[in-house]
Amino acid sequence: MKKLLGILIILTSVVLLVSCNKNVGKNGEIIDFSEQYGQKSKIRVWIDDENGDYMKEVIKEFNKLYPNIQVEHQHKGSVDGREHLKTFGPSGNGADVFQFPHDHLSQAVLEDLVLPLPTATQEKIEERTHELGTSIATLYYDESTGSFDPSNPNAQPKLYAVPMSIESVGLFYNKKFVETPAATYEELIAAAKIWNDKKDASGITNAVNGNYYLGISSHWADSYFIQHIYSAFGFLPFGENLNDPSAVGFENAKDALTWMKTELQPITTGTGDHNSIEGGKLFEEGKIPYVIGGPWNHEAYLKAGIDYEVASLPTINGKEAKPFAGAMMAAVYKYSKNQADAIKFVEFLNSDIAMELQYKMKSKLPALKTELLDNIEGIKADKNLMAMSKQLESAIPMPTIPQVTYYWGPGETMIKEVWNVGKDILTATKEAEASYRTLSGLTS
Numbered sequence: 001m002k003k004l005l006g007i008l009i010i011l012t013s014v015v016l017l018v019s020c021n022k023n024v025g026k027n028g029e030i031i032d033f034s035e036q037y038g039q040k041s042k043i044r045v046w047i048d049d050e051n052g053d054y055m056k057e058v059i060k061e062f063n064k065l066y067p068n069i070q071v072e073h074q075h076k077g078s079v080d081g082r083e084h085l086k087t088f089g090p091s092g093n094g095a096d097v098f099q100f101p102h103d104h105l106s107q108a109v110l111e112d113l114v115l116p117l118p119t120a121t122q123e124k125i126e127e128r129t130h131e132l133g134t135s136i137a138t139l140y141y142d143e144s145t146g147s148f149d150p151s152n153p154n155a156q157p158k159l160y161a162v163p164m165s166i167e168s169v170g171l172f173y174n175k176k177f178v179e180t181p182a183a184t185y186e187e188l189i190a191a192a193k194i195w196n197d198k199k200d201a202s203g204i205t206n207a208v209n210g211n212y213y214l215g216i217s218s219h220w221a222d223s224y225f226i227q228h229i230y231s232a233f234g235f236l237p238f239g240e241n242l243n244d245p246s247a248v249g250f251e252n253a254k255d256a257l258t259w260m261k262t263e264l265q266p267i268t269t270g271t272g273d274h275n276s277i278e279g280g281k282l283f284e285e286g287k288i289p290y291v292i293g294g295p296w297n298h299e300a301y302l303k304a305g306i307d308y309e310v311a312s313l314p315t316i317n318g319k320e321a322k323p324f325a326g327a328m329m330a331a332v333y334k335y336s337k338n339q340a341d342a343i344k345f346v347e348f349l350n351s352d353i354a355m356e357l358q359y360k361m362k363s364k365l366p367a368l369k370t371e372l373l374d375n376i377e378g379i380k381a382d383k384n385l386m387a388m389s390k391q392l393e394s395a396i397p398m399p400t401i402p403q404v405t406y407y408w409g410p411g412e413t414m415i416k417e418v419w420n421v422g423k424d425i426l427t428a429t430k431e432a433e434a435s436y437r438t439l440s441g442l443t444s
Contacts, residue, residue: 133163215279
């Protein structure tokens with residue numbers, strides 16, 4: 001009797017459980033909510049958000065759409081994620097989704113860390129994302145040979161990551177000193193000569209005090225920052241399409257280097273050597289009118305109370321100065337045990353809701369098409385980010401082929417030797433080319 005009673009109780013419980021998970025719609029149809037009571041899946045994400053407030057809000061909004069996906073956020077510096085995933089991924093202690101800057105993409109693909117996103121996801125992202133962002137995140141890759149050669153018939157273009165924000169460099173100017181920013185380097189250099197010779201009350205010039213008219217928030221041998229000068233003189237590393245590893249083309253930088261040595265160096269914070277005076281710090285202290293910087297500088301300058309704006313980079317000899325465009329992106333770990341939910345999460349990072357949170361909480365320019373920025377409350381009134389958006393109209397996508405890793409070192413050495421010690425420019429370009437070819441494993 002007791003056994004029979006127990007069976008009846010179990011059957012009743014099952015009926016009640018099922019009925020609790022169902023409801024009757026207004027038209028009499030049965031609506032099944034049982035899926036909402038199902039077992040939750042879990043993904044781990046590594047995003048650069050030290051205090052976690054931004055990701056807490058992103059996850060909260062994500063769970064409104066996907067309540068059964070539990071998201072565990074772990075702060076991970078964007079430049080650390082790739083290296084850490086190589087160590088922790090195989091043991092199952094890595095991330096399902098990880099963030100990294102543009103120049104880590106090809107290496108992450110070669111290291112077998114990144115899942116090519118499905119065609120449906122690629123189409124969704126391309127429909128909404130700024131073309132520069134998708135250009136940077138798309139690679140021609142033949143997994144069987146490790147080739148990134150676009151002419152390889154087996155290397156089809158695939159989207160490997162979702163661009164979250166896009167960035168470039170611009171001309172920051174202190175409104176205390178500058179009413180209308182210089183549109184040309186010729187104008188800027190002429191004004192710099194007057195400023196640098198101006199004396200203070202004790203008779204010491206701005207130049208002697210180290211307060212040169214124009215500074216840079218990095219240093220004058222940083223090829224990322226210098227690309228806008230190279231572009232004005234027709235130099236694009238890795239060829240017209242930025243993807244030819246056979247020759248980086250340093251010899252095409254000789255005219256730009258000549259101009260930098262003769263025209264730029266005498267009026268800047270690098271007049272002694274390429275990094276003799278910190279331009280970013282001087283601008284933050286309100287001592288100089290101009291600095292070439294990026295969106296990563298906003299926080300410090302705003303905190304310092306500098307009344308500044310950002311303008312497009314000046315032309316040189318009537319030629320447009322086109323900087324590199326970079327992107328911060330999120331990808332799915334290739335060996336994630338929950339790829340489907342990880343893909344849903346990176347897709348959500350491209351949504352208006354997630355992009356607005358990124359803007360409001362991280363002061364980043366969303367990697368969206370310009371017309372979609374209208375959906376982000378307040379961003380069109382943000383003069384500095386809108387200036388960056390305008391600068392990106394002329395920017396060129398950062399090369400993402402693996403050989404770009406071997407570009408920065410020889411490029412920096414080349415500028416240092418010309419700028420600091422006056423090495424013959426043609427010799428310096430040839431040595432840089434040879435160094436690149438050695439590092440990248442190309443034959444002479």
